[in-house]
Amino acid sequence: MDTGVDEMYEYDVVVIGAGPGGEAAALDAGLRGASTLVIEKDRRLGGTCLLRGCIPSKTLVKTAELLSEMRHAADFGITATAAPNWEGIVARKDKVVTGLTLGLNDLFKARKVTRLQGTARLLAPGKILVQGSHQYSGQALTVRAKQIILATGSATVLGTEVPGGDSPRVITSDEILDMDLTLRSLPTLPKSMVIIGGGIVGMEFASIFAAYGTKVTAVITSPRVLRNVDEEIARRFALLLKQAGVETLLKTSVQEFRDRGDHLDVVVQTEGSAEPRVVTCEYALYAKGRVPYTQGLGLDDLGIATQRGYITVDSHMRTNVPGIYAIGDAVPGHMLAHVASYEGEVAVDNILGHPREADYRAVPDCIFTIPEIASVGLTEAVAKEQGIPVRVTKFPFAALGRAQAIGEPHGLVKLVCHAEDRTVLGMQILGAHASDVIAEGTLAVQQRVTAEEIAHTMHAHPTMPEAVQETAIAQIFGSPLHVNMTTRG
Numbered sequence: 001m002d003t004g005v006d007e008m009y010e011y012d013v014v015v016i017g018a019g020p021g022g023e024a025a026a027l028d029a030g031l032r033g034a035s036t037l038v039i040e041k042d043r044r045l046g047g048t049c050l051l052r053g054c055i056p057s058k059t060l061v062k063t064a065e066l067l068s069e070m071r072h073a074a075d076f077g078i079t080a081t082a083a084p085n086w087e088g089i090v091a092r093k094d095k096v097v098t099g100l101t102l103g104l105n106d107l108f109k110a111r112k113v114t115r116l117q118g119t120a121r122l123l124a125p126g127k128i129l130v131q132g133s134h135q136y137s138g139q140a141l142t143v144r145a146k147q148i149i150l151a152t153g154s155a156t157v158l159g160t161e162v163p164g165g166d167s168p169r170v171i172t173s174d175e176i177l178d179m180d181l182t183l184r185s186l187p188t189l190p191k192s193m194v195i196i197g198g199g200i201v202g203m204e205f206a207s208i209f210a211a212y213g214t215k216v217t218a219v220i221t222s223p224r225v226l227r228n229v230d231e232e233i234a235r236r237f238a239l240l241l242k243q244a245g246v247e248t249l250l251k252t253s254v255q256e257f258r259d260r261g262d263h264l265d266v267v268v269q270t271e272g273s274a275e276p277r278v279v280t281c282e283y284a285l286y287a288k289g290r291v292p293y294t295q296g297l298g299l300d301d302l303g304i305a306t307q308r309g310y311i312t313v314d315s316h317m318r319t320n321v322p323g324i325y326a327i328g329d330a331v332p333g334h335m336l337a338h339v340a341s342y343e344g345e346v347a348v349d350n351i352l353g354h355p356r357e358a359d360y361r362a363v364p365d366c367i368f369t370i371p372e373i374a375s376v377g378l379t380e381a382v383a384k385e386q387g388i389p390v391r392v393t394k395f396p397f398a399a400l401g402r403a404q405a406i407g408e409p410h411g412l413v414k415l416v417c418h419a420e421d422r423t424v425l426g427m428q429i430l431g432a433h434a435s436d437v438i439a440e441g442t443l444a445v446q447q448r449v450t451a452e453e454i455a456h457t458m459h460a461h462p463t464m465p466e467a468v469q470e471t472a473i474a475q476i477f478g479s480p481l482h483v484n485m486t487t488r489g
Helices: 020-031 047-052 054-071 086-110 173-177 200-212 231-243 337-351 380-385 401-405 434-446 451-455 466-477
Strands: 010-016 036-040 113-117 119-124 127-131 141-150 154-156 192-196 215-219 247-249 252-259 264-270 277-281 283-286 290-292 324-326 365-367 373-377 390-396 412-418 424-430
Touching (some): 010 020, 010 337, 020 047, 020 113, 047 054, 047 086, 047 173, 054 086, 054 173, 054 200, 086 113, 119 141, 173 200, 192 200, 192 264, 192 277, 200 215, 200 231, 215 252, 215 277, 231 247, 231 412, 231 424, 324 337, 365 434, 380 390, 380 412, 401 466, 412 466, 424 434, 434 466, 451 466
Parallel strands (some): 036 113, 141 324, 192 215, 192 283, 215 247
Antiparallel strands (some): 119 127, 127 141, 154 290, 264 277, 365 373, 373 424, 412 424
């Protein structure tokens, strides 16, 4: 059988995992002429991001946004009605994912990257055992590599850590998003849902299902939603979430799930309350974060250093064992697809003899709630904790022509600059197209741009990025040009 894999051949680069990090590393290595092999246990390429994360969830977000807009169609002079069709929503999600997966397959072929399906285990530096390969009818084979990149990603935290969490009505984002699981695990649009977790995944799904008309209750252990987000941004978003009909239970933990057959009782306990409360729903979404997926790799056998399950690496993405690199969710740091891709390129640069250190000063973080949230660099609170004198300026989208024209006046842009030289240290955004507008802030932080340089750069009108220019003007003159606001710093 011609599988394209030769056990006697030594590849320049072998990548374990074909998610955003592994796929970017493999394509980069292939583009630059290195013989490259990717080992992936899933039958499809793309990893969590493409198959059960970023991409499918954003198709659900778009549907939610469209439903929200159509419910306000009268405000735009349009008479229309709108109702969600769950099967149609799922079908579009699967179509988008399938198209992108096929495109990725074509890219692998174009870059001459060989793919091998199966699970990998490190036998020694430069030697990998692959088991369960369909190409080899399930037989094991050994692959040789000059350099190895571990890009195994992460897995969702399961609700089984809570009594009753093994109920089929307790699901994770995988069951909602993965095309192989969706219709089996969530056959119809639920009328009610409890979401456990106030982080990015939990809040994105709270926005999505609230827009679909589902009664959503969010159970959050922390004192506020999105505890790692700028406090003002998070507070403003929480108010909009309430307006969307989401009930938020703060300082509350889940004690037990009770499967009643046709529904689920979720027993929760709020801090300071004498008695627990029972919240009834059709499904509970357990969204308590992710953990690195590094089991079965043979890390201990090779003496590869780990910390709390994460693979320890240096700034070049090297592990403590020569010839073995690690990237993405498997290493400590930001669990973001674009960070994984970036780290994959850093690893390949170093492998191919172009020394490069990973630079995390400007990591954009986008949350696709309704409305969106995006940030980069330092928040005001973090800057002050570090003893950095800052000057903070804001501009509300309500004063922006483009925001009013598209009916999205909620939110603002915050600009955090050094108080002395006005160097941009960070930016936070709440509002429509925040995930796009943050690109200017990312470049500003990365290149150490000053507020004056932003203010003196022509911004197209009418656009959302004009709000960025207004915040920069406020850094110089104490107030934006088109609204009277005072500077804090």
